[in-house]
Amino acid sequence: MATDALERLRAEILALSETERAKPAHDLIESLDAPRDSGVKEAWDQEVLRRIAEIDSGQAELLDREEFRRRMRDRIGGR
Numbered sequence: 001m002a003t004d005a006l007e008r009l010r011a012e013i014l015a016l017s018e019t020e021r022a023k024p025a026h027d028l029i030e031s032l033d034a035p036r037d038s039g040v041k042e043a044w045d046q047e048v049l050r051r052i053a054e055i056d057s058g059q060a061e062l063l064d065r066e067e068f069r070r071r072m073r074d075r076i077g078g079r
Helices: 003-014 018-032 040-057 065-075
Strands: none
Touching: 003 018
């Protein structure tokens, strides 16, 4: 696309409301990502459900933010 056409398109898009700009912005960013592996979304959905089930059943150890930070500092050597 010629530079003039790109500038016109940019000006038109920027004249839209934030909500209206969000969809084309999302589509453009998504178009730059590598092709998606089939089944990834479903695999993540299953992983989230598994983790929720662990929390609900009491199998997961939940940490507050300060405890998490302390453990991470200990793990990386107090950096």
